[in-house]
Structures are given as structure tokens and as C-alpha cells.
Amino acid sequence: MKYFIEVWGCQMNEHDAETLGGLIEKKGFTKADNYNDAQLIVLHTCCIRAKAEDKVIGRIGALSKLKKKRPEMIIAVGGCMTQQEEVAKYIEKRFDKVDIIYGTHNLNEFDNLLSTVMENKSQVKSISDADQMDIREYIPITRNDKLKAFVNIIYGCNNYCSYCIVPYVRGREKSREIAYIVEEVKELLDSGFKDITLLGQNVNSYGKDFKDETNFSMLLKELDRLGDYRLRFMSSHPRDFDLELVDTIKNTKNVCHQIHLPLQSGSDKIIKEMNRGYTKEHYLALTEYIYKVMPEATISTDIIVGFPGETENDFLDTMDVVENVGYDQAYMFMYSIREGTRAAKMENQVPEETKKERFHRLLELQKKKSLERNSEMQGKIYEVLVEGLGEKNRLTGRTRGNKVINFKGDISLEGELVMVKVTDYNTWSLYGELIGE
Ligand code: SAH
Ligand code: SF4
Ligand code: F3S
Secondary structure (H helix, E strand, C coil): CEEEEEECCCHHHHHHHHHHHHHHHHCCCEECCCHHHCCEEEEEECCCCHHHHHHHHHHHHHHHHHHHHCCCCEEEEEECCCCCHHHHHHHHHHCCCCCEEECCCCHHHHHHHHHHHHHHCCCEEECCCCCCCCCCCCCCCCCCCCCEEEEECEECCCCCCCCCCHHHHHCCCEECCHHHHHHHHHHHHHCCCCEEEEECCCHHHCCCCCCCCCCHHHHHHHHHCCCCCEEEEECCCCCCCCHHHHHHHHHCCCECCEEECCCECCCHHHHHHCCCCCCHHHHHHHHHHHHHHCCCCEEEEEEEECCCCCCHHHHHHHHHHHHHHCCCEEEEEECCCCCCCCHHHCCCCCCHHHHHHHHHHHHHHHHHHHHHHHHCCCCCEEEEEEEEECHHHCEEEECCCCCEEEECCCHHHCCCEEEEEEEEECCCCEEEEECCC
16 A cells, blocks of 8 residues: 655655654555555645635646545545634535545644544544644654754744734644653754754743753754764844854854745834844844844744735835845745734735735845855865755755756766865856866
């Protein structure tokens, strides 16, 4: 029996799908390469924007048709989208071919849900309260990569940014015990992983729900002792990212000087309406300090355009921050109304046309900045972890700043650290040559 998981959304969801894979393989299934070879198909969903949800509904429709021809097929749909009660009800009613519907905290019992369906041939639905999470340890995780691995450190989010659905579908923050995190990272390093990313909606909140003094800086220092490797984390919240943390990153040997610092908006008025709790000035001072302490740091961000009430001047504030910081990468989104959030009820919604027009201006500016950032790397030498073959049969790998460089070399170098000199670049790519060959 084979299974296939399709996953939408953030890295946390991607990692959840690896956990699902582990539980499914425990039941004797092996991974299929596509839908057609699989008896079990899982759609692990996201609801951050309307577009993400529309795609999933389309996919369930197509799979329901396929199931008419292959009635033995099992279809499961779950994750953030089905954690919303009305959506779960809609899917249950509208698509009787769906066998399993599970919530964000119920993926931990997926092995049991699967057994029920296989034994009773009936539809099952299991959705717990988003705030009721029991962290389950020692799940055998199927890793999608041999060098890079994700490790959860904190689940849920307490921030309630006014546009965002995540706190409603992922529940309140719950940190994972430091001992389990250390154990998982140790095991990963022992089995050859070289690049570890710690995951949380707001990693800077790590430990705040514990009774003791544990915090994110302490966790980084503890993990730094475990060997020689690359340690990353995401996402950070500009409100909670203190200067001491910047110093910690600087003073550890393994933590990469790569920071994902979502801006969302550069306008103080909009940042306030978004309930983000910082100002443009604070944000700029923070990025300035990061570059001062770690001049070679790379910074990336998330930005929303067209939040309710955003005027041309507010938007220009966002453009100003993008111009000033010089992000290596920016993920940009048009504001999407999410029912149940505070911003959905705001009356001054921005017309779609304006959102599109601003989005394109921002995109053009970021393209210019990405090119500028890449040009600064020209002629310099970087330590690259070789990931494998990329375009045109060249090797591809990442710097500690998470920049991808393509270069000629032998595939036997896969998994090795090599030194590469950047010889060419464009907006999206960097090219180089191996040093010492
Ligand atoms: N916890 C992370 C990101 C979570 S979602 C953080 O706070 O940084 C990823 C990104 O999706 C957000 O940073 C935001 O830019 C975007 N996003 C969230 N809700 C959105 C909405 N309603 N419309 C458009 N973009 C949204
Ligand atoms: Fe959403 Fe804000 Fe939490 Fe990020 S910090 S998940 S944007 S509520
Ligand atoms: Fe989407 Fe859920 Fe992540 S809504 S962005 S998959 S936390």
C-alpha cells in the first residue's frame, strides 16, 4: 500500500506532513511518487489566505471524481483549514468521498484514525479544540531531506495580529521541553544532518509559558554546544527580538547570521491596526543593529499590502523600509480577508485593483534590492554546503546566509562544505566557482 501527501502553507505545515508520514509508515504504507500510485491520499491544508483554501477545495473535487473510478482509495483532509468548524462541516457534507477529516492537533492520532477507516470503512472526523494540545514526543518522522531538517520548538501563537487566522487554528503558544529539542537535534546530527531550522510562529516567545527563566537565547546557547553544524530559526517577531538576542547569535559558532524578520507594514498607523506592537523606527533601529554587529547578515521579510485603511502614504512608508533595509528576500502578499479575525470587520477595505497595483510596485522595488544584494557578493568567497545537482547539471548549495549558489563540480561533493567564489549573478541566482580545485 502506498501513500501520497500534498501539503500547502508554511514550513510548520511541511514539517507536520513529515510527522504524518512517520505515522502512516508505521501502519505499513510506503511513499508514492504521485496520486495515481497511491491508495491513501492526504491533503494537509493551509488557510492563511483565501487562495490557499480555494486550491484545496478544487483538489478535493478532482480527487472525489477519481475515487468514483477507484473506490478503494482513502482520502484524508486536515490541518489548518479543517480546524475551522464551518469549513470542516462544509467538507463533510459536500464531499462524501472524503474518509478522514482531522484538525491541527489531531494529526498526532492519524495512525489511529487510519486504522478506524480501514477496519470500519466509515468516515471519521477528529477535531480537538485548538487550545487543547498535548505535545506527542517520539513520533517516527519521515524526513524529506538528507542534510536539512526542521525541528519544532514552539507550537501555536498568542499574538493575534488582526489580519491573521493562525492563533485561531493553531491555538495558544506551547513550548516544547528543552530536553526533547536537544535530544532531537543530537539525533539529527548523529545521522548526518548538517543544517537545522528551529520552527515556531514566533520563536522569540520560546519558554514564556514555562515557570522557569528559560528563553530563546538560552535554547540557542544550549544547542550551539552540540557540534559543528548550521542552526537557523523562523519566524521572529520584531517586537520580541531584543538586542541581547542579536549578541547571542553573534557569539555562537553555529547559529547562522540569517534572520527572517516579518515587517508586514512600514506605516506606524497600519502596524498599530495590525496589532503588531512596534514602530517603523524600532524596526529600522533593530535591522541597523543587526548589520552593525553582523555586517554579513542576510535579512528576509514578509509584507502585506492593502491592509484595511492603507493609504498611498502608508504604502510609501513600507516602500521606504524596503529601500532602507535592503532585504535579501521578501515574501509579499495582498491582504486577504479571513473570517473571524478583527481586520475582516474593518470597514475601510482597500479595493483589489489598488492592492494589485501596490503589490507590483513593491515587487519591482524588491527585485531591484535583491539584485543589489546579490551584486554585493560578487568576487567574494563563501562557505557553501553542497545540496546536489541544480540547473544545467551544476552543483547547488547554500551559504550560511541561506543564499543559493550554483557552480561546476563533482556530485561526490554532495553533503560537503566547500569554498565558492561568486563570479556572476542576476536577480534570482548566484553563480560561482570552487576554490582550491
Ligand atoms: N508567524 C509568522 C508568519 C505566519 S503566516 C510571522 O508572524 O511572521 C506567513 C505570512 O502570511 C505572514 O507573515 C503574513 O505576511 C501573511 N499573512 C497572514 N495573514 C494574511 C492575510 N490575511 N492576508 C495576506 N497575508 C497574510
Ligand atoms: Fe499570525 Fe501574527 Fe501569529 Fe504570525 S505572529 S502567526 S502573523 S498572529
Ligand atoms: Fe497556513 Fe496554518 Fe501555516 S494557516 S501558513 S499552514 S500555520
